[in-house]
Amino acid sequence: MRRRSVIVVVCCLCVAAPVVLAGPSATAGSTASAAPDDANPCVGTMERAANGLTVVSVQGMRFGDDGGKRQARLVALGPRGQVEWVHQRDGVTWSYDVDPVDDGTLFVTGTKYRGEDKPGRTVFYKLDPETGETVWSETAPFQDTHDADLLSDTEILVANMRATANVSGNRDRLLVYNRTTDEVTWQWQFRDHYDRDADLGGNYSHDWTHVNDVDAVNETHYLASPRNFDMTVLVDRTSGDVVWELGEPNSGDVMRKQHxxxxxxxxxxxxxVLVADSENDRIVEYARRDGDWQRTWRVGNESSLTWPRDADRLPNGNTLVGDSSNNRVLEVTPEGEVVWEVYTPWLVYDVERVPYGDEAGGPTIADQDAEGAVNLHGDAAFDATRQERCDAALKNATRFSDLGDDDGGIVGDLLGGGDSDRTTARDDQTSHDDGWDLRQFARGLELVGVAVAVGFVVLLGAGLLFFRRYEQFEIPGED
Structure with missing residues (x-):
């Protein structure tokens, strides 16, 4: 014959309490986060907090075992590496350049509709990172553009590679495209300045220059990166002249297949010029002194960086690096020490620290009295298993609000920051307001846990007294 007591109800609280303390549950606007004792698998070294968001363009290409094409995406990281949101857009198969715009949006360049009917069509769009909505979008008549600069809300400076369709030979060029009139309002063609019969570049009728980058240095000068020429060039828009070149075709000493x-x-x-020297697995900086280029800085080699494709100098003098094939983003001091490291599989292309705008403008290495060749050090050991966990975390962090032809989706506050920060954030690197720090949430839950524990003890005592007083009575109908 069994007896029933109020103590059963009390014990239910005991079972429920650990669930509450384990972490926040999923809501209508988010996905369940990792528990406080489960560190963000994407964070490596975290010596100090970054100033605001870091946005990473991830191409979605995996090499090696289980290799193949994955979904392209943008990943926004908080000051300590917490995943603030993940954005994927319908039809965009390759994600390339992402630029912060003064109005708070992001200007994104990608490739969509890869197929026989529209191979590698370029799409430009402005993304509102607060809502995940596409402000505007234009599919342009250029193939597989890797980089563009927004000169105004209507004019786009484009690095137009693989421009061989419907032309005789090659039309690789820099151009300004008016997205409202669908017209090219200015252009500069490489074939007018370089000899097609010279020993430089790729196949003239297919991918001669592979011009993968163009930046507006000012209103009249554009810096371009014809990757297959192993050089960068400064072009005067007004005269059409090549002001200077940095690099030497086919030698690879200065740079090889740069980005x-x-x-x-x-x-x-x-x-x-600071450049990601991709094929040489390093980041290099060159200064033009008395008409000659001198290398003032080098960091990384094939044992520490693998095909890096982006490098920006931050206002604090450090360099933000997209270590592409290692699927990570690094902040590196002039001495080569890694102070901020987050992984974002698979295949990083572009990375921007949002508060500093497009291509952050920090001091040169010479102005920091830090010239020389340094080794990369201080980054975390990152095994394949953890990288898989990071990829899974990013997949789980993705939720689509309206994934149509012109809309993407974002989610916020999904993974907490890294647990390996060993120093206090300095000066302007103290902001945590850009994202939810899971550890702060956990500290709040600790207080809730204390209150639950006290309540549990009181209810347990009351239950025991009740049980002792009424345990002699049998409940009718049970045996």
Missing amino acids: NPVHYESENGTST
Whole structure:
């Protein structure tokens, strides 16, 4: 014959309490986050917090075992590497350039509709990162554009590679495209300045220059990266002249198959170029002194970086690096120390620290008295298993609000920051307001846990007294 007691109800609280303390549950606007004792698998070294969001363009291509094409996406990371949101857009198969715009939006360049009918068509769009809505979108008549700059809300500066359709030979060029009239209002063709019969570039009738980047240095000068020429060039828009070249075709000594060069100017006016020297697995900086280029800085090699494709100098003097085939983003000091490291599989292309706008403008290496070749050090050991966990976390972090032809989806506050921060954030790197820090949430839950525990003890005592007083009575109908 069994007896029943109120103590059964009390024990239910005991079972429920650990669930509450384990972490927040999913709501209508989010996905369940990792528990406080389960560190964000995407975070490596985290010596200090970043200033605001870091947005990463991920192409979605995996090499090696289980290799193949994955979904392209944008990943926004908080100051300590927490995943703020993940954006994927219907039809965009390759994600390339992403630029913060002064109005708070992001200007994105990608490739969509890859297929026999429309192979590698370029799409430009502005994304509102607060809502996940596409402000405007244009599918342009260019093939597989890797980089573009928004000159105004209507004019787009384009690095037009693989421009061989419906032309005789090659039409690789820099151009300005008016998205409202669908017209090219200015263009500069490489074939007018370089000899097609010279020993440089790729196949003239297929992918001669592979011009993968163009930046407006000012209103009249554009910096371009014809990757297959192993050089960067500065073009005067007004005269059409090549002002200078950096690099030497086919030698690979200065750079080989480079990406995303950025032009800076030292305090004394010296032109300086920071570039991801992709095929040489390093980041390099060159200063133009008395008409000659001198390498002032080098970091990384094949044992530490693998095909890096982006590098920006931050205002604090560090360099933000997209270590492409290693699927990670690094902030590196002039001495080569990694102070901020987050993984975003698979295949990083572009990375921007949002508060600093497009191509953050920090001091040159020469202005920091830090010239030389340094080794990369201080990054975390990152095994394949953890990388798989990071990829799974990013997949779980994705929720589509309206994934149609012109709309993407975002989610916020999904993964907490890394647990390996060992120093206090300095100066302007103290902001945590851009995202939810899971550890702060956990500390709040600790207080809730104390209250639950006290309540549990009181109810348990009351239950025991009740049980002792009435345990002699049998409940009718039970045996």
